[in-house]
Structures are given as structure tokens and as C-alpha cells.
Amino acid sequence: MVSDPYLWAFAACLLASLGSGQALRALASIRDAGLAAARRRQGRVARALALLSLAILSVAGLLVFADKAAALSALSSATPYWFAGFVCLCGLFAGFRPWALGLPLAGLVGLAVLLLSLALEGWLPLRPSAAAQSDGMEIARLLPYEVGADSFRGQLELPERDSVPVAQDLGLASSSVSLRVECLELGGPLRLAAELAAVLSPESRAGAKAGPAAFAPAARFYRVVGLAAPSAGRSSPAPSLDFAKPARIALLDSV
Numbered sequence: 240m241v242s243d244p245y246l247w248a249f250a251a252c253l254l255a256s257l258g259s260g261q262a263l264r265a266l267a268s269i270r271d272a273g274l275a276a277a278r279r280r281q282g283r284v285a286r287a288l289a290l291l292s293l294a295i296l297s298v299a300g301l302l303v304f305a306d307k308a309a310a311l312s313a314l315s316s317a318t319p320y321w322f323a324g325f326v327c328l329c330g331l332f333a334g335f336r337p338w339a340l341g342l343p344l345a346g347l348v349g350l351a352v353l354l355l356s357l358a359l360e361g362w363l364p365l366r367p368s369a370a371a372q373s374d375g376m377e378i379a380r381l382l383p384y385e386v387g388a389d390s391f392r393g394q395l396e397l398p399e400r401d402s403v404p405v406a407q408d409l410g411l412a413s414s415s416v417s418l419r420v421e422c423l424e425l426g427g428p429l430r431l432a433a434e435l436a437a438v439l440s441p442e443s444r445a446g447a448k449a450g451p452a453a454f455a456p457a458a459r460f461y462r463v464v465g466l467a468a469p470s471a472g473r474s475s476p477a478p479s480l481d482f483a484k485p486a487r488i489a490l491l492d493s494v
Contacts, residue, residue, distance in 0.1 A: 242454040244310040245431040247301035248319065251294050252326040258290030260334020290334075306454040318427045356436035358494045361485025362423060362460035363399050364437055379418055379463050391416050395463075403463050403482045412478045413468030419479075421464050423491075426457040433458040 240246060265283035268276060301310070313319050333341035365376065383393035392410045395418075397403060425433045437458075466480040485491070 240431075240434045241304050242306045242309075243431055243434065244301060244305035244313060245319075245322070245428055247297050247305050248323060249326055249428075249431065251297035251301060252323045253330045254290045254294035254297055256327040256330025257334035258287040258294060260331045260336075261287035261290065263331075264335050287334075309454060309456050312456065313427070322428045352432060352435050354490065355432050355494060357487050358491040359433065359436055359460060360487055362462050362491075365422070365459035365461050378420065378461060381416070381418060386414055388414055390414070395466075397463060409466060409480060411466050411468060411480055416466045416468055419464040419467050421462050423460040424457040425460075430456070430458040433460075 261283045265280045265287065268280055268283075271280070329344050333344050363378075365378070377398065379398075380396045381393055382396065383391060385392040389412055390410070391413055392408070393416075394406060394408050395403075396406045399405075462485065463482065465482045468477040468479065
């Protein structure tokens with residue numbers, strides 16, 4: 240997540256706009272007389288300077304830690320610009336009116352991340368790594384122990400649980416079978432939201448023991464859908480076996 244350019248861009252835009260909102264609030268109250276008003280104005284100026292300083296540090300983090308190839312590639316599309324404009328607008332409102340606007344906006348962001356976390360239940364993150372690019376990644380293992388002319392029985396094992404049990408015995412009316420897998424890719428700002436939502440996922444926290452992964456432009460998730468037989472040369476539909484869908488698949492479709 241540290242190498243995600245959207246993380247640092249989000250932090251820089253949010254902190255800069257919050258500081259600008261505090262500075263505008265201080266300027267708007269410059270005509271207010273009295274000791275209490277002067278103290279509030281000084282506090283707003285101090286907060287504005289601190290937030291702007293943190294925004295400068297975030298820009299430095301963007302230049303140092305962010306993946307340079309991904310940052311340059313993102314600039315070729317319109318997504319980073321409307322994302323930055325939206326964050327700056329929300330941050331400006333939140334900085335100008337922290338209690339009236341800041342708290343509701345923070346609650347909406349937290350609610351959005353929570354909804355995405357719920358929508359991703361039953362999906363496992365596909366973590367890229369240097370070894371995976373050369374040797375491939377094992378997402379399931381199918382062990383056949385009985386294969387007939389028109390029958391198959393075996394055991395399916397998964398390294399992590401998604402919406403399917405880690406190990407189960409399966410059967411299909413076919414002598415050859417294949418696994419069906421669905422993939423989900425979230426790019427741009429949704430990649431950052433997915434990474435934040437994955438922190439709330441127990442499956443993701445358990446899988447984090449695999450070690451740091453290389454940065455990928457999109458957050459990739461997968462789930463094993465079921466078994467299917469090859470349909471080539473068949474006059475009737477090929478037999479298949481569908482596993483249970485994630486409980487909140489409709490929520491994911493909506494997102």
C-alpha cells in the first residue's frame with residue numbers, strides 16, 4: 240500500500256485542502272473582535288500551517304515512496320484529476336466547517352470503506368510477487384482419486400477459504416474436469432479503497448503472513464466458482480458443478 244501513488248496523492252490533497260479551509264475560516268473571522276475570537280483565529284492559523292506542512296511531507300512521500308511507473312501511467316488518464324478535485328473540495332468544506340461538514344464527510348468515507356469490505360467477503364486477494372511472475376501462483380489444488388469413463392471424484396483443496404470450504408470431496412459426471420475461477424480487478428482510487436477494506440478482512444490479515452508483495456496497478460481478487468467439463472464435441476450442455484456464491488454478491492454488483 241505504501242507504494243500506491245493514490246495513497247500519497249489522497250493524503251496531500253486532503254491535508255492541503257483541510258489547511259486551506261482552516262486558513263479561510265481564520266480570514267473570514269478576522270473582523271471578529273474580542274480575546275476569545277483572537278484565540279480561535281490563532282488556533283486556526285496554527286492548524287492550517289501544520290496541515291499544510293504535512294501536505295508537503297505527503298508530496299515528498301509521493302515522490303519518494305510511490306511507484307513511479309504507476310504514477311506516470313495514471314497521469315495519462317482523467318481519473319487522478321477528478322479524484323484530486325473531489326478530495327480537495329471535500330477537504331476544503333471539512334476544513335472550513337469541521338463539525339458541521341467534516342464529521343459527516345468522515346462518516347460517509349468510513350461507511351463506503353465498510354460497504355466495500357462487506358462486498359469483498361468471499362473473495363481472496365491475489366497478491367503479486369516476483370516469484371509469482373515466473374512460477375505462477377497456486378490458488379487451488381484438485382486431487383483426483385477416482386476417474387471413470389463418465390465419472391470423476393476427487394478432493395478440492397484451497398490455500399485460503401473464500402466462499403468455499405478449504406477442503407471438500409467433489410464428483411462430476413465427466414472423465415475430465417476443470418476449475419472455474421472468477422477474477423475481480425479494482426484500479427485507480429478503488430484499488431486504494433480495496434486495500435483499506437482488505438485490512439478489515441480476517442482472511443486478508445491471515446494471508447498477510449506471506450510477506451510484502453510487489454505493487455500492481457489493480458487490486459486483484461478471485462474466488463473458485465466450481466467445476467466444469469469440457470464442452471467440445473458435445474451435443475448436450477456439459478455437466479458442471481457450481482459452488483455457493485458469496486453472501487453479499489448483490490452488494491458487490493451494486494458497488
